[in-house]
Amino acid sequence: MKRIAYLTVLSGLFVFAPVRSEDNVYRQLIDLEAHSGNGSILVVWEVPEKIEVQSVKLYRTQNSFSNAILVFETNTATDRYLDKEVAGTRPYFYSIEIESSVGELFSSVADAPPFAKPVFDYGLRPTLSQSEKIIANYDYKTLDQFHGQILGNVLIKLLTTMDSNQVDIIRAMIFPIDAEPRSWISYAGFNGVSEFEGVFSDESFSNLRIELEDAMVRLGFSVKNQFLLTSAEWKNQAIKFTDRIIHRLSTVQDLLYQETDILNSSHPVLPLGSWVNTDGFSFIRLGILDAELVQTIVLRDDQNEFILDKETYADAEIIDVELDDSMEKIELIINGVLQQIMPYPQEANGYGLTIDNQFFMLADSLTAPPLIVSIPVTQFCLNEIANSPESQQIAVEVHGNVTETHVLGLFIDDYLVWEFTPTLSFEPMFIDSAFTWNTDQLFMWLDLKEVDEFGNWQLIDTRAIFTERQITEGRIPDHQRWKTYSFSTLGAPNDLTRSGTAKLMIPEIFALYQNYPNPFNAQTTISFDLLQPALVSLYINDAAGRIIHLFFEESQMGKGLYSYSWSGESYSSGVYFMTIQAQIDDYLPVVYSRKMIYLK
Incomplete structure (x- = not known):
């Protein structure tokens, strides 16, 4: 036991007298606070910086006539303790001693000990609803568990026009805050999503913030000690919690609008x-x-x-x-x-x-596929695919933003057919290439993969293509939903409005594919699809625009796929351009070029 001496003053209050040990050891002062709670008192103290704690001893007493008892002792640098062995309406006084590993002693102020009660004075108690009383009296394992209860209670109060199942769905979409949100469809079904469209408005956001902040303040009196938080700390975390809820609400609102748009534009x-x-x-x-x-x-x-x-x-x-x-x-x-x-x-x-x-x-190929609305597209994706069964050729476009070095690969049925490292650029890239396929399979799986930090290929996008079907499909807008259309925009944004306008002015004559391989160090293959008979010229330009190799000039050619090889061995490393010019009827010639990189 430790006896603490008191001095009695005229007002009848007690204050601690300075305590001096028998060996006259000097004690450095540290801060100590006591916070009243619902059946408990939270005691918080200052741990001196740059010391290795040897021992921490916390003492408690109620008056000057009884010994101060040791209520907590540890050899760790903890800075708080929840005292549950308290009762009644009288205050409890606390003192603390900390000793470092080198014998330094620290203690709280002896003549002004902090005190608190295990109950709140009647005038300080907030008025709680019946449901809030249930929340306040629950023994929570985590703060998140409390947050979930208070959020559900506030939503019930605000969403008076919705049934309990709908309120539970909204709560599940919002909470837990840090979890990846599931889809509205997975909770509400295809036909139930539209019922939530009227929930979100500026007024609803404002009302939710006000109700959450008020509820956190009211319930904080009863539960903050349970989570070892002081009044100031509780106020700060309540603000952070409310801000995170509002931000999460905005996220799930966007998700609702996205899913609604997808459903409205989908087949039955x-x-x-x-x-x-x-x-x-x-x-x-x-x-x-x-x-x-x-x-x-x-x-x-x-x-x-x-x-x-x-x-x-x-x-x-x-x-x-x-x-x-x-x-x-x-x-x-x-x-x-x-x-x-x-x-x-x-x-x-x-x-x-x-x-x-x-x-x-499927991660487990023996189980049914889960219901997924959309998969967030990574930095790179398959962006456009054009398949021609007649010529047995498929053209593939990859889209992405290249701000750092990446090694990408296109696999067809698990076989690597195209490995490339996109050039760094602040502009979105559109890289495409064409491949001749020779398979008796009805489907080809196109896999876009990226080399990870360990040198292994990791799948980032996949698509199944029916080999017997002439098809052009792409993500519209770029990086978004797949759609089928009648003409390709390979090597350019999938802007059908712009492409459709251009189509009225320029006849659709050919599709010039990216050479393969590219970059190349010996030979490369140049391919184009002639969509109708035309006068065609094909040649190679250097960076200055000079024609350095002419394949043919104004040759009358029929519809079909054409491929030509070109060797750069007689030329220096650098950038070259393959250029095609085609003309039909009385239209002006259409000219198109693609960049090639030759590396010796």
């Missing part, structure tokens, strides 16, 4: 992926966005055709349909119109499709 039935289950049966998963707009759903290939019974999708949002194992592809036909052609799943290659039509490979 969407493919969500295909896989082989653990029993070896193949399935396709379909999302039914609006059953009222669906007259027929047909799955077929060249040999099979299956018409789904309306009862299977009339009241469902997601259905799984077993596929015939003799199928080679999956054609999804809605109301008599071919909507999409997809690969038949292989046992080790199950895949999914997002609501906005991005392919992704």
